[in-house]
Amino acid sequence: MASSASKLENLEIKEMQVVPCTNSPYIQSSRVTFKQNGINRIWDYIREHDGVYILLYNTTRQALVLVKQFRPALYMTVNREQHVEQSHDLHKEHVQKIDSSIPYTAPPTCGVSYELCAGIVDKQTSLEEIAKEEVFEECGYDVPLGDIKRVSAWRGGLGTSCNMHTLFYAEVTDPMLVSGAGGGNVHEGEQIELFYLPVGELRSFMYNEDIAKECSLLFALSWWIENVQKA
């Protein structure tokens, strides 16, 4: 991971261009109209892939294994927040219009998040196998399939996509690290770094809002504290 770590430290984002999102293979919107108990309603929603998350605990290092990466959606959001006030009428200020008119002055590191190892469900295999592959691809650990335990599942945003997210847990050791593996899908331009979070620093990390993270990470760490650390 040493070489990809240096890549993220010297993150360079250039030639940024905002274009219309047509026929996306990842995000599709639709609208449904209906009568609910006689009252007319309209709702806009999106379709996304389902996802898997894997919380990894490295017992050799006594640290949780997270990933750090540049997230374009995060960068665009943070940069927008620095240039325009939160709009309360999205109708009037379309993201396309805003994001293609503001300068990209936020430093690229504003787009770096801390996350669970994760992946989308885009293969005809079991969720556990997809989880195993993501652990190898993103983190470089070769984990036996049987060591990947299911924790729980939930729905994505109930107002928007409701895709299914499943959380797994696995314990790993340094000898499971495969030389040259990890770092993400190079062909897709992913440059994923490992971040080892020592067990003594969980709570300060969780409530540090300067660190961009999803709720999935907050729940997974809460689950680990109660079900592994205190068990």
Add this chain to the structure above:
Amino acid sequence: MASSASKLENLEIKEMQVVPCTNSPYIQSSRVTFKQNGINRIWDYIREHDGVYILLYNTTRQALVLVKQFRPALYMTVNREQHVEQSHDLHKEHVQKIDSSIPYTAPPTCGVSYELCAGIVDKQTSLEEIAKEEVFEECGYDVPLGDIKRVSAWRGGLGTSCNMHTLFYAEVTDPMLVSGAGGGNVHEGEQIELFYLPVGELRSFMYNEDIAKECSLLFALSWWIENVQKA
């Protein structure tokens, strides 16, 4: 809340029609292209409103106060899951095409979720004031502004919207209930019911995957167990 409770029990969804989502005031997609350390990348992302969540604990009843409601996005997703296999190539099977061609045979209760009281940030007031208004509008409790405590904040899906979600906590009592309040925004067709989750049933509720819920609820309940119940 008695009258709206009966409405959700006898939930009737009729005249469902799927139409193109154009110029949505809630969900907008865009695409960014850029070079990351010399490698060409493309990313599709969405813009949504920021949101607030409020975990309510009713000390009179010793129960957490959740809301139940029919979520169109959830219904569409569950119904789709019952008719078509999860597609691994979203390009080929657009949600518009799928959802307008399948029958809506799932019972309407498949679209009912259990959630924290919540709302979108669509007003020029403080997050605490928006939280207070949502508690009144959805749950019927008149909570003093000073009783609404900030817990933490996180980003929505790091791959998609990255909008900011802020979690608040407030303790309420039965005398704070205002007669006739609650149930959601009737003009928007919302029919929101209260669900009192007894503190002794938290864990079985959290890990019951038959109950459709977001990760925000799982984290909020975990936070409450560690920081209120055990404190």
